[in-house]
Amino acid sequence: MQTRTTPAGRTGRPRSAAADAAILAATRAALVELGWSRLTLGDVATRAGVAKTTLYRRWAGKNELVVDAVAELFDELRLPDRGSLAADIEGAVLQFAAILSRPEAKSGLMAVVAESTRDAALRERIRASIVDRQKRLVLEGRARAQARGELPPENDPEEAARTVDLIFDVVAGAVVHRTLVSAEPADEEWVRGFTRLLLRGLVDASAQEAQKALEA
Amino acid sequence: MQTRTTPAGRTGRPRSAAADAAILAATRAALVELGWSRLTLGDVATRAGVAKTTLYRRWAGKNELVVDAVAELFDELRLPDRGSLAADIEGAVLQFAAILSRPEAKSGLMAVVAESTRDAALRERIRASIVDRQKRLVLEGRARAQARGELPPENDPEEAARTVDLIFDVVAGAVVHRTLVSAEPADEEWVRGFTRLLLRGLVDASAQEAQKALEA
Amino acid sequence: MQTRTTPAGRTGRPRSAAADAAILAATRAALVELGWSRLTLGDVATRAGVAKTTLYRRWAGKNELVVDAVAELFDELRLPDRGSLAADIEGAVLQFAAILSRPEAKSGLMAVVAESTRDAALRERIRASIVDRQKRLVLEGRARAQARGELPPENDPEEAARTVDLIFDVVAGAVVHRTLVSAEPADEEWVRGFTRLLLRGLVDASAQEAQKALEA
Amino acid sequence: MQTRTTPAGRTGRPRSAAADAAILAATRAALVELGWSRLTLGDVATRAGVAKTTLYRRWAGKNELVVDAVAELFDELRLPDRGSLAADIEGAVLQFAAILSRPEAKSGLMAVVAESTRDAALRERIRASIVDRQKRLVLEGRARAQARGELPPENDPEEAARTVDLIFDVVAGAVVHRTLVSAEPADEEWVRGFTRLLLRGLVDASAQEAQKALEA
DNA sequence: GCATAAGCGAGACGGTACGTCGTGTCTTCCT
DNA sequence: AGGAAGACACGACGTACCGTCTCGCTTATGC
Known part of the structure; x- marks a missing residue:
């Protein structure tokens, strides 16, 4: 959602924009299949073809992720x-x-x-x-x-x-x-x-x- | 709640009636202190001075317990x-x-x-x-x-x-x-x-x- | 090895004696196959048919485990x-x-x-x-x-x-x-x-x- | 140590000679403070004021680096x-x-x-x-x-x-x-x-x- | 003198393992 | 038989490093 796209600094490899979309879509898919309580961030990461760390770098946890999704x-x-x-x-x-x-x-x-x-x-x-x-x-x-x-x-x-x-x-x-x-x-x-x-x-x-x- | 009060059979030690009340009260106390997501059945059992087994014998899980509480x-x-x-x-x-x-x-x-x-x-x-x-x-x-x-x-x-x-x-x-x-x-x-x-x-x-x- | 077998208390389920032997044997097998640095406790646990928690309950970490093994x-x-x-x-x-x-x-x-x-x-x-x-x-x-x-x-x-x-x-x-x-x-x-x-x-x-x- | 100093080709920016020395010194400092197992290449790079990439360009990994240090x-x-x-x-x-x-x-x-x-x-x-x-x-x-x-x-x-x-x-x-x-x-x-x-x-x-x- | 080419700092990336915690089941001993 | 204690298999957690990558620079050589 809002200003999660690359923070202050300008150096270094920029964050993948595609990852955001993939993660949110994967989150919704997981919600459909598993529901909130059985949804795990590890599973969402796998579905999105993304490492767990990438996910945690952008969202603080399950709650924030699901709100955005x-x-x-x-x-x-x-x-x-x-x-x-x-x-x-x-x-x-x-x-x-x-x-x-x-x-x-x-x-x-x-x-x-x-x-x-x-x-x-x-x-x-x-x-x-x-x-x-x-x-x-x-x-x-x-x-x-x-x-x-x-x-x-x-x-x-x-x-x-x-x-x-x-x-x-x-x-x-x-x-x-x-x-x-x-x-x-x-x-x-x-x-x-x-x-x-x-x-x-x-x-x-x-x-x-x-x-x-x-x-x- | 409903039919948890000692089942059919009559032999053996009867279930403690006090335990039920203690468990529900402990559940509410844990909800106040920790909220739903950080509430654990092990903790509720400890608060109620009861073994986890006793708790599982009477409720199927966290959800059912909290509904009753x-x-x-x-x-x-x-x-x-x-x-x-x-x-x-x-x-x-x-x-x-x-x-x-x-x-x-x-x-x-x-x-x-x-x-x-x-x-x-x-x-x-x-x-x-x-x-x-x-x-x-x-x-x-x-x-x-x-x-x-x-x-x-x-x-x-x-x-x-x-x-x-x-x-x-x-x-x-x-x-x-x-x-x-x-x-x-x-x-x-x-x-x-x-x-x-x-x-x-x-x-x-x-x-x-x-x-x-x-x-x- | 020494006094890791069931601590003070007498109540509760006793520690499995078989687990100790299985874990140490699994540790040696893992050392042979992977060497020290690629040996992981999760893998040892799996080889021994034991949960990681069981392993950590008995040994403080990789070092202690390997010494005993x-x-x-x-x-x-x-x-x-x-x-x-x-x-x-x-x-x-x-x-x-x-x-x-x-x-x-x-x-x-x-x-x-x-x-x-x-x-x-x-x-x-x-x-x-x-x-x-x-x-x-x-x-x-x-x-x-x-x-x-x-x-x-x-x-x-x-x-x-x-x-x-x-x-x-x-x-x-x-x-x-x-x-x-x-x-x-x-x-x-x-x-x-x-x-x-x-x-x-x-x-x-x-x-x-x-x-x-x-x-x- | 040996043939890490700029390889075959002659064009392009030459490798910084100072970096080598800084990295080895940083490695020894990290060994003193943290010991082998807690030493990380990221940390060594930071201590040496060097990017991780620079380090990996010259040494294959922790082992080789420490041998040289x-x-x-x-x-x-x-x-x-x-x-x-x-x-x-x-x-x-x-x-x-x-x-x-x-x-x-x-x-x-x-x-x-x-x-x-x-x-x-x-x-x-x-x-x-x-x-x-x-x-x-x-x-x-x-x-x-x-x-x-x-x-x-x-x-x-x-x-x-x-x-x-x-x-x-x-x-x-x-x-x-x-x-x-x-x-x-x-x-x-x-x-x-x-x-x-x-x-x-x-x-x-x-x-x-x-x-x-x-x-x- | 300006392209070519490599080095470099920064930091995101896909992974793997960590050590811990909660779950629901089990085993043992004590009522 | 019920119950307290606690070990157990399982699986997710959130973190730390790994080694690689992609950026935007800088610093050399060579045409």
Whole structure:
């Protein structure tokens, strides 16, 4: 990821750029086959056709390596304009769910989060590489909804930032929990229900549901 | 947890009941001091004043042991009637957040969830010991809100079950994400904001916020 | 070798006696095949069908292990009575040379001696396991020669001890140097010449030699 | 040592002569501080202010380097005429012992000899750089003794060469064994005893000793 | 005087072995 | 039979050196 590519000095043999990519790809492959806990750095090095030392020269350990390997997965998230806030949310959540359903993300993400509870540097790396990077989606979605008139413009920038964080926690948290803890697919149906809840709230959702049931 | 208390046969020395409790307590202590990844079964055995063999006779491994040790933490969750759905939710979420802020829960919970992505039996154990056990809170809260007339009675039991699951994913997921990933405290202020979003939805919340800002 | 067999405590699984023998034999085999510097403890463990940890539990490292492995070789030295001091010496030196010509001794012995120059404990171990153990041959030979009247009885015990040490240094040193440094075989002819020098001295030997040459 | 100084070709930058000396000195310093087994070529290069590549361009490896570094030590051996064969021997042996007592010689010499048991080229290098170089002392001493009439002139040149080898093995071997294996100083007293044994032989020495003891 | 060619410092590279630690099983003796 | 003690086979850890390589220089010779 960031500035791991050759440090200060200019002399000496430069670091192989290809090695970085090979290592991250090998890490994801190993996550798929073995999962987090059975993944070993020796094995990753072998898969990447690289010496263990090369790997340790660039990453401090398994945690840092996996964060970088997983972070790349989330960079493919896009937010195409689907015409309405609800549709935009559904689209983003589905994409997020699709990534989380991939075994390399499943295995790796929660593991590094768990590790990060005791390692502030790791926590910061996760935040920088993954969390903050993807908050852009929330910001973009809100701006678009405001342009459409679906949401009012924010007046208090601090409050607005808090809301972005809250929404991110709710969305990411719900999808992760659904996918990893409940271990059920976050499919279109579930995403529709979740989006309705997020937009309209529990009271309204319950009322609608009761209404529907009555009609049927 | 479940059927570890002395098996079928009646001959021979019976298993020490005290050992179980000591082992689980030692596990939690080790989680606090060392975190998941540095916790070792040998160390837990030593702390509990027990031989490693005894430990392995009762649990299959680290994962199962930690699930049981952490599950006990969540059994202290209660849902006192605070007079309104909003207040009930706030109370429950705060309690949940308080437990999750304890290092033994933080360290252990996400780690076993991560492990469970590749181990169906472990996933089942987590669901049985932790998730399903605590869904009672959602059920209880809904029943109470319905009695108060804050929520309509459900008509379709299947749809109702789906809603319980959804709410649980949203609540648990949001708190976990806030606490572990964003690494910010789920304090009273945050819980109020979250509860409002949960009850009223994003559109309403945004409108209210805009309104407040205007008035000020 | 000495008291490595199960330490103080009496509880727990006892150390495998077979493992010791297997490890020492494997060490000698590895010395023959690979020599000192390419011998690795991991390889020895594998050859012995033993885990590396077992090996480290019993020996502090390569040096100590090799000392013990080599020491066993010298225990087969015997001093049969061949009727005269000269013949006894020749017999002992030939046996010593035979052992030193075996590759496991060649490779290992000088290496541990070299290491011992910076490790007093190792030096002591060599002295106890090898050197002092074999000084018995010098003592036995002298006693026998005195009984035969070939050597006078010693009067000053301290001086006598010094002489034993000196003879051992000369004999062992000469054979080692001939075998390892000059890299020539210490065969019967060489041993005869050496024994004559040892018994009669340089002046006498030179005179005899000149005499022989004159006669021829 | 020998043909390391710039090879065939004449074009290109010539090898730095200073580097050679710096490397050998650094090697001896490292031998003193670390001993043979902990000496690393990387460290030697650093000490000498030289790149590892430079070192490998000139020596094949640790063994060859150390042989050269140690060989230089022995070149300071001299054989001043002390008036008698006994005095000449004592002088030479004391000088030899003095060199062997220096840690760089102690650590390095036996180690390369040990290595040479499995490496004919190294053995040859040792012989050429060290052993044969110092045999001059024996030759010189004998010639001087013959001139003085202490030893008869040799008649059979082959036999004479064998005797030189034998004496060298006995002298060098005894001093090395005394110094490194017995780990006792080869001081004046010991050298006197050794010289007497070498010149007069065991029988005569024992008789003298018995005689002395009787007188006392 | 400018190309050619080797030497050189720096440091990354693919390897191999290290010595330690954790796992889950086993063996022995003691309740 | 249960249990504490601890040895055991296994396999990963993260580190240290090895000997080689690839850089961007510098320092000679020879056309």
